[in-house]
C-alpha cells in the first residue's frame with residue numbers, strides 16, 4: 140500500500156478521558172498503570188447455550204472481579220468478536236506463548252500513555268488494529284477511526300487481554316487511498332460514536348462489510364472451509380445519508396444541586412446551560428455529547444429535532460430523570476388521501492405509543508413507534524426482493540422445482556417479510572414474541588387486503604411455530620428467520636431440522652450469531668440426514684447495507700434442503 144508524505148491530521152478528541160474509578164490494586168492517573176486486574180487464571184465465560192447466558196455471565200464477571208480474577212468475554216459478545224480480531228493480528232503462536240508464560244494480561248502501557256503505531260487491519264467493529272511498537276510488539280492497540288496502513292498517535296485508556304484500547308490523537312501518515320476527509324458530512328464525526336466510516340468511499344465501506352461477513356463465518360461458524368460458498372458482495376443502500384427513520388438522542392436530568400437551585404436568574408429559557416448535552420454518546424465513553432443534527436437521519440427527523448431541543452432547553456429544570464427521546468419518520472396520515480402513493484408528506488412521531496405508518500414498495504405498514512421496525516426504509520425493497528427471489532426464483536438446481544406455496548415468517552415483527560412476499564404464496568404464518576408487533580402484523584395484513592385465511596400471525600416464542608403449522612407441507616414451505624442480535628437457539632434449530640422446510644432464509648443484524656446458528660443447522664442436519672440423504676446446504680451468504688457510514692452489516696444466508 141503506498142503512503143504519501145507526512146500529513147498530520149489533528150483529531151478532535153472531545154473532552155479528556157476521565158480516569159477509571161480506582162480499586163485497591165489499581166492505581167490511577169498520569170504515569171500510573173491503567174486499571175488492570177491481578178494476573179490470575181481467567182474464568183471462562185458461559186457457553187452461549189446456557190439458560191440465561193447474559194445474566195449468568197454478568198454474575199460470574201462480578202464475582203470474578205471481586206476476587207481479582209479475569210473473565211473471558213461472553214461468547215459472541217462484542218468483546219469476544221474483538222478478541223478474535225486481536226488473535227488474528229497476533230497469530231496463534233504469540234497468543235499461546237503469552238498464555239503459557241502467564242503474561243496475557245500484563246499490559247505494557249501506562250494509563251494515558253501516548254504511543255505511535257502503524258495500523259495493521261480493521262476490526263469488525265470498524266476500529267483500527269495495530270501492533271504495539273517493538274519491543275512491545277506482542278500486544279495489540281485498538282484505535283477507533285484509524286485505517287490500515289496509517290501511522291497514528293493514540294492515547295491508551297484501557298487494557299485487557301493482549302490488547303489496549305486507545306483514543307486517536309492524530310493521523311500522522313494517512314492512508315490516502317482510503318481516507319478523504321472531504322467526504323465527511325457531519326461536524327461531530329470523529330467524536331460521536333454513531334458513525335465510523337464517513338471518510339471512506341461508499342465502495343470501500345461495502346468491501347469492509349463483506350470482510351466482516353467473511354471473518355464472522357471463519358471465526359464463528361465451524362463450517363469446513365471447502366463447503367463454504369464464497370461470500371457475495373454487499374448490496375448497497377440506495378440512500379447513504381438521510382436514511383435513518385428512527386433516532387434516539389438522549390440527555391441527563393439537571394445535576395441534583397442544579398435541580399435544587401433552579402434556573403439561575405441571569406439565564407433565560409432559550410439559553411442552553413453548559414451542563415446540558417442533548418445527543419449521542421462519545422466514542423468509547425458513556426458520556427453524552429451535544430449534537431444539533433445528524434446527517435444520517437431522514438430530513439423530517441432533522442427538521443423536528445431542532446425545535447425539540449429548544450423545547451427541552453426551555454423546560455429542562457422540570458426534569459427529574461434523564462430522557463431517551465424518540466424521533467420516528469412516518470407518513471402523514473392526515474395528508475395521505477390528497478397525495479399519490481409514494482409522494483405522501485412525512486411527519487416526525489415522538490410518542491412511543493403513537494402509530495407510525497411506512498410504505499415499502501406497494502405495501503403499507505403500521506406499527507407502534509416504540510416497537511421494532513427496520514430503520515432504513517430505502518433498502519427494504521431491495522432486501523425483501525432478494526429474499527423473495529432466493530425463495531421463488533432460485534438459480535442452480537433448485538430452479539427446476541416449482542416455487543413453494545407456504546411461507547413461515549419466524550421473528551416476524553410487524554410482518555415485513557410475510558406481507559411483502561404475500562403475493563407469491565397461498566398460505567403464510569408468522570410468529571413473534573411481542574404481542575404489540577403481532578397486533579400490528581395482523582392489522583397490516585388487513586391494510587394490504589390480505590385475507591386472514593391466507594395470512595395469520597401469532598404471539599409466542601419462534602420455536603412454537605412448527606407445532607402450529609401441521610398442515611404446511613414441508614417440501615412446499617419456505618422459512619424466513621430474522622431473530623434479534625443474540626440469534627436463534629438450539630431448540631428452534633432442532634425443530635427447524637425436524638420440520639424440514641425446503642428453503643430457509645436467515646436474515647440477521649448480527650452476522651456472528653448468524654454464523655454460529657447456520658453452522659449448527661448444517662451439522663445437525665448432517666446428523667439427522669434421512670434415508671434419502673437430504674440435508675441443508677449453505678447456498679449463499681451476502682451482506683446488505685442497512686446502516687451506511689457505520690460498521691454494521693445485515694447478513695442474509697440462504698439454505699436449501701437437497
Ligand SMILES: C[S@@+](CC[C@H](N)C(=O)[O-])C[C@H]1O[C@@H](n2cnc3c(N)ncnc32)[C@H](O)[C@@H]1O
Nearest residue numbers: 511550551552555571572573600601621622623
Ligand atoms: C430483528 S427483528 C425482525 C422483525 C421483522 N422480521 C422485521 O424485519 O421487521 C427481531 C424480532 O424478533 C422478536 N423476538 C425476539 N425474541 C423472540 C423469540 N424468542 N421468538 C419470537 N420472536 C422473538 C423481536 O420482538 C423482534 O420483533
